[in-house]
Amino acid sequence: MRTNYELSDKMTELLNSYNRNSNAFQELIGEGGYMPPNQELLIDAISALSMGKNILLKGPTGAGKTKFAETLSMLFQQPMFSVNCSVDLDAESLLGFKTLANKDDQQVIEFVSGPVINAMQHGTFLYIDEINMAKPETLPLINGVLDYRRTITNPFTNELVSANKGFNVIAAINEGYVGTVPLNEALKNRFVVIEIPYIEGEQLKQLIQENTQLNDEHTIDLFVTLSADLIQAVVQGKIAEDAASIRALLDACDLSVLIPAERAIQRAIVDKLEEDREREFVLNLAATLF
Numbered sequence: 001m002r003t004n005y006e007l008s009d010k011m012t013e014l015l016n017s018y019n020r021n022s023n024a025f026q027e028l029i030g031e032g033g034y035m036p037p038n039q040e041l042l043i044d045a046i047s048a049l050s051m052g053k054n055i056l057l058k059g060p061t062g063a064g065k066t067k068f069a070e071t072l073s074m075l076f077q078q079p080m081f082s083v084n085c086s087v088d089l090d091a092e093s094l095l096g097f098k099t100l101a102n103k104d105d106q107q108v109i110e111f112v113s114g115p116v117i118n119a120m121q122h123g124t125f126l127y128i129d130e131i132n133m134a135k136p137e138t139l140p141l142i143n144g145v146l147d148y149r150r151t152i153t154n155p156f157t158n159e160l161v162s163a164n165k166g167f168n169v170i171a172a173i174n175e176g177y178v179g180t181v182p183l184n185e186a187l188k189n190r191f192v193v194i195e196i197p198y199i200e201g202e203q204l205k206q207l208i209q210e211n212t213q214l215n216d217e218h219t220i221d222l223f224v225t226l227s228a229d230l231i232q233a234v235v236q237g238k239i240a241e242d243a244a245s246i247r248a249l250l251d252a253c254d255l256s257v258l259i260p261a262e263r264a265i266q267r268a269i270v271d272k273l274e275e276d277r278e279r280e281f282v283l284n285l286a287a288t289l290f
């Protein structure tokens, strides 16, 4: 495989174990904490990053996109600088800013690098979360960083910065979420897209067992069923996407250890919904299960 930088020993071990279909592959992924819904998703993300391509993790809220990025950063043994996008994101929060500093009793102007420049210079991963929350005019600033050039002329210092070996970009997008804007085509074009769906069934059961304090198997099974029903209701347009978030489900599982499950669901899932009919729908669902 042609790579833009040498794979770490751990990566080589990982790909070898995958090729041999060994359990070591599962164990290595397990260490990072992300539970992939299928192996293709994992292999495709690892392959793209190994070849120096940017990946765009696309999926609903609380589907594990950030967890996946952290797991990839662990697998590649690459620290990760992060940018959280919002409408306020500007060149300074991406690239850095100038400030006054004291050097040898003299005041000098220093440039403090932001996450993009830091990740490029250190040759590490850069995670851009909620990439479609940024104003459309902001991110094109880093188009050159994201394509074959892997460079940027820092507008604050006028220096040309080139990415060091190992620099890679992982972005996350939650399409259709309130406040998001469609991703600019030129920007989207610079990524390989990896869809991140919610995990379900046995995998979700295992995630609940490993990540919450709930250990009653029957109750866990009910939460797994609740999750499947919520996902279906989202697909049918009956409730907002947030209702099916695995993050919220894990909170409900935890709370149900100390308070009744229905109330746990109300606090963790129902009360975040905007409309009465959505809240009623989920409450009814919970009442039929618990």
Ligand SMILES: Nc1ncnc2c1ncn2[C@@H]1O[C@H](COP(=O)(O)OP(=O)(O)OP(=O)(O)O)[C@@H](O)[C@H]1O
Pocket (backbone or CB within 6 Å): 033, 034, 035, 036, 037, 059, 060, 061, 062, 063, 064, 065, 066, 067, 068, 172, 174, 199, 207, 246, 247, 250
């Ligand atoms: N497949 C999964 N494997 C491991 N953890 C998961 C998975 N899906 C969800 N989670 C858990 O759900 C919670 C939310 O995950 P995370 O923050 O990564 O989601 P996200 O997709 O980045 O959400 P958002 O779009 O809201 O930022 C975390 O506690 C995470 O561990």
